[in-house]
Amino acid sequence: MPVYSMTGYASAQQSGASNPAETDAKVQPSRRLGIEIRAVNSRFLDLAFRLPDELRQQEPALRELLTAKLKRGKVELRASIDSIDTGSVPEPTPRLLQRLNSVQDQVRSWLPTATPLSVAEVIRLSSAEQHGVGELDEELLPLAEKVVKELLAARQREGARLAAMLHERLGQLRALAAQALPLVPQFVEQQRQRFLDRWKEAMALADGATLPEAAQDRALTEATAFAIRIDVAEEITRLDSHLDEIERLLKKGGELGKRLDFLIQELHREANTLGSKSAALELTRISVDMKVLIEQMREQVQNIE
Template identity: 70%
Template sequence: MPVYSMTGYASGQNSPAGSHPEAEPRAHATPRLGVEIRSVNSRFLDLTFKLPEELRQHEPALREMLTAKLKRGKVELRAAIDSGAASGIGDPSTKLLQRLNAVQDHIKAWLPDARDLSVADVLRLAAGDSVAKGDWAADLTDVTEKALKDLLSAREREGGRLARMLQDHLAQLRALATQALPLVPQLVEQQRTRFLERWQEAMGLSGGTPPEAAQDRALTEATAFAIRIDVAEELTRLNSHLDEIERLVKKGGEIGKRLDFLIQELHREANTLGSKSATLELTRIGVDMKVLIEQMREQVQNIE
């Protein structure tokens, strides 16, 4: 199953099948329906609809359509109807002209000083009448389905890019963990030798074998130091989290929340490793790990 991002954009446009059955054919002024869907990251599925009054009644159907395909993200759907008046001048139907004339006569009977309708008024009202009479239900469903399909494709492409980035960062974190693992035994051995040398100097035995008590004390100090700086447990848990993240990325689907939790756990282990660091090399590894984990955290926020 693919990994989906919550970020994406898609749009679609169409003409209604029967926008104005009463009007004569108009080649240059056909109303068109446009739909845009924008999506960004969010903890939950947050849908917003911006529809003209003519399409407001279709919001429940649109909500059901989006909910069936999207699980997380802040999603905004915009729809608009373009009357097409800007692309040409259409001919109003005879029936519409008769109706406008009758309405004008009725109004002037009560308001004799009312202004007569101009040609521009008639064309504007004709365009509005064409839009209002359009049966947009089938076209709205068709255009939204196409836009939603394009949105899912865009989110899948972005999700694939995020998955590849995560895989690359996982490999780098494993390499850093591999570098850190042998550093602790080496450091413990160095510290043990240093303790023995100090005990030798303190007891004036720099050229001979230290007494049993001095050697035991040195070994005790070295053991306590080893316990303080031991990061084997942190590295084991870190590798376990890396394995789980890799499994989830390969599985795909709705993995964003689970990945977010695992990234927090990775950050915790990297912080502990840094606090136990006793060498510049181990400190460098801890810092590099935290940089990679922070980059992963930012990208995981966009995964559905």
């Protein structure tokens, strides 16, 4: 399965002739139905809808569609209905004018101070009637499915870029771990020699003189204790294990963002421990470089579904 990002955008429009409610309508303006979906990262699936009143009843169906296709992310779906022929004005039918006049008289009988309908409001109501809500309902879901498909494709492309970046960082972390392992025996040998040199000075022995056997034993004991304190083999082993698991998840794909986030936390913990055991500037540098790479991975993992 591919790796999906939670970030994406898609939109589509569909044009069609209006379905006039009255047969004696003189003007039949065409109209355009538009849908756009924006998605950003979020811990859970958070859906928001911005629909015109004519399409409000379709929100449950749209929610079901998005829930079936998306797992995580803050997703906003917007729908709009626009007239294509901006040069024409819908002409109200006589039957519509009669209904509006009747409703207005009834309202003003109860509310004498109510404002009469304006010409603009009558034209708007006429346009809404001529557009045909039933036809819009039939067009909405197929168009929404098309936009969701495009959104998934955009999220897949972004997910592929994120996965490529993570693979690159994984290779850099493995290279740093490979640099750290040989340093420990080298530092242990340096510490053993340093202890022997100080022991010579303390006993005021001449160069080339044989040290007492106790001094040799003490040097080995100190070197062993030092090796235990700075041994990072266990941390490197766990770090490699986490890197292997991340590579396995990226290859498997699917819904893996939360698991990757946990593994990134574990990587950061091992890099911190490596730094705390550092006995030389070189190991400290490796630890810092690791934490920089891990933080870069954390930022990108936050966008993976």
